[in-house]
Amino acid sequence: MDKMVTSREELTRRLAAFEEKCRRRGLRVTNQRREIFKTVASSRQHPSAEAVFLAVRQKMPRVSLDTVYRTLASLEKMDLLIRVGTPEKERFDGDLRPHAHFICTNCAEVYDIFPPEVSYENPTTLACGKVKYVHVQFKGICKRCQS
Amino acid sequence: MDKMVTSREELTRRLAAFEEKCRRRGLRVTNQRREIFKTVASSRQHPSAEAVFLAVRQKMPRVSLDTVYRTLASLEKMDLLIRVGTPEKERFDGDLRPHAHFICTNCAEVYDIFPPEVSYENPTTLACGKVKYVHVQFKGICKRCQS
């Protein structure tokens, strides 16, 4: 899908966190889960479920699409990745450092924006419920679509 | 769907803006469009396309779901409403004043948060493209789902 953009050490650290969280929840650390997580964690392309499936199939040709969907959902529950809603479909982000997204409403491309510009928990949000993430999405037309 | 929460004068003003924008783009001001816009503009429930459809059908039983989808899309293009992505489906908001949303990842309910806490356009976002909106979404579990 794309070349590795996360440093080897960072990836190792994330994989360790993944295994630890699985164990704490009593979920088995299967090769499929590890591979699916690694794919999202080592990419900055905000892949869709379909893209993850295609990438994982390179190494594990017998993996099923259903497994990818189920695993992405469980990884999200374990707070190992976040879901980014685009005009077209769901995309996933394994980078949990706080940052914002620019989402093109035309081509659905997702761009990362560092650093974040938001204040996090505050009295008003606390009144609503327990905040897990703050998604800051700048929606508009990206440079590529403008030309 | 829900009782009118926007003042009569405000709604009249928004309807006038709606007609004016339609005319400027050469779009016909049909009863269906007016009713669909009015439904979203007079609600603070962030209705889904389906919810808008059900509400509009009370007054216009023959309206089709397709018309609702097409109309919501065109209203979005005209900057008359914004789209809020939830874990389950798209929801719409006729309130264009800058504000943030708390979205429950469990029940997909959308809560308004005033005032906004975000800085808007900045050098980083400008590098990506032309920003039309900034969606600030606080994702988490709402009070109701916690209990």
Add this chain to the structure above:
DNA sequence: ACTTAAGTAAGAAATATTCCGGATAATCGT
């Protein structure tokens, strides 16, 4: 080695959204 969660396959279902061909009605020119 045993137990059992998890994965596979193939199909079907559920859901959301969009497309199509023909009918209707809003706007425009006269």
Add this chain to the structure above:
DNA sequence: ACGATTATCCGGAATATTTCTTACTTAAGT
């Protein structure tokens, strides 16, 4: 005001995405 033009609507069908079902196989954790 009237008919022509053409956007818009309608109902139903199609598509796309995601999830579920069943029965069987694999392999993780003890």
